[in-house]
Amino acid sequence: MRNSFFFLFIIAAISLTSCRKDFDFEPSNGNLGFSKDTVYLDTVFTNIGSSTYTLKVYNRSDKDINIPTIQLAKGMNSKYRMMVDGMQGTEGKIFNNVELLAKDSLFIFIETTIDYDDFANPEAEYLYTDQILFDAGTKQQKVELVTLVKDAVFLYPTRDNEGNYEQIPIGVDEEGNPITGRGFFLDDTERHWTKDKPYVIYGYAGVPANETLTIDAGARVHFHSGSALIAYNGSSIKINGSRSFTNQLENEVIFEGDRLEPGFSDSPGQWLAIWLTNGSTGHEFTNLTIKNATVGILVSGNAGINNPVADLKLKNVQIYNSSNAGILAQTGHIQGENVVINWGGSSSFIGSYGGKYDFKHCTFNNNWSGSRKYAVALDNFIDGATPEIQPLDASFKNCIIFSSNQSGLLLNKKEGSDNFNTVFTKCQIKLSTSINTTNNLYSFVNDATNIVRNGNPNFLDISNNKLAIGEESSANGFGDSTVAAQVPEDIKGTARNLTSPDLGAYESITFEEE
Known part of the structure; x- marks a missing residue:
């Protein structure tokens, strides 16, 4: 009986609905x-x-x-x-x-x-x-x-008569067979980039062996999704930015994605990397800003500690919002002064599989949430590689190495290995109090006359990549004068106090100045 009543109710409801008139508009x-x-x-x-x-x-x-x-x-x-x-x-x-x-x-x-x-x-x-x-x-x-x-200069791979894109080598597989990707080599007319128009890159843009790509002050380079700039064996990239005097950054060279809408301005992983492959050398990057890449600069398999001359020299370089790392170097040789790296999905700077690294007055920070997200991570091995261990020689002087996580620094030495040499001179370092500093790798932090352990760098605005330090910073006046004399101006061109220099890439300011 209940089922019969329910059935009659449904029929009545449908009848009432079917009698409804259309809306009158x-x-x-x-x-x-x-x-x-x-x-x-x-x-x-x-x-x-x-x-x-x-x-x-x-x-x-x-x-x-x-x-x-x-x-x-x-x-x-x-x-x-x-x-x-x-x-x-x-x-x-x-x-x-x-x-x-x-x-x-x-x-x-x-x-x-x-x-x-x-x-x-x-x-x-x-x-x-x-x-x-x-x-x-x-x-x-x-x-x-x-x-x-x-308007822009568009650089992209061509297609053949069958519609297949041009390919260039990007590595080898486990069996040693070449791997190629959609890309092209920059020809003689394409290896000098000026500030006249922006450049938009599609695919892999390769600097051919033994050639040089020169980029003038004020140039703007935009990468489509999945694109990269690759330097091949014997080639060089010279980025010749200079100091700007307005908020338009008229003389800075800027690398970023090709989506110009505000919603993409700080979105990581929009393009791949500047990739300096094994054998490329003589790279010089000055007054360059790299934004929103997967890896800002990838240095792979270069000469490392065995090369007396740095493969890559960085001066006044800023790298922000990298979904993996600001710089990822494997057996690289890098010299940097006034380098600022903020936000790295893995770490801001990774010196992996050994290498030689010399940084003065640099600021490494990482506020990417999650465990094992460091500002600086160093190791000297890759399990299963041949050889498995490469020597590491890393020097950080008058630097800030900080993080929102418990530690901003990771030192990872292969057990039983030698040739893992690090020097930290007058640095501020975020380091968890749980780390055993009797361990030789971290024992240097016990010298309070040389290292500010933790403290407050008093950054201006981390979320907006403004890592200038304020008057309350623990880094103020802590630097080594001899090191400061080698880098007498900060990243903005301000003369350093050579008597009591501040740490990092910036001399301290009152935040009202910004």
């Missing part, structure tokens, strides 16, 4: 509300699609309405395209009879892809605009659309 009254009156799609490179931007449209009245048309003012010729509440309309340009319930809203999603060559009399940048029009006549409402379009 009245014409739009021209009183739509919008989440914004202008949609800025930020900056895009020619022929690279933008991110998707959102506009919300409100019907705040008590009546269901019909919007006769929603369309782009430039119609089918517009460089923008839309989706209105999941509808494609006419090629994303024109939508007819869009219904909107009382006290309800709808979403419009907007994108653009613009060919810079379509513009008349193009300049270095071009502002492209359009409007979204709602209805017509006296009831018409509009929302502005604005996009800044940049």
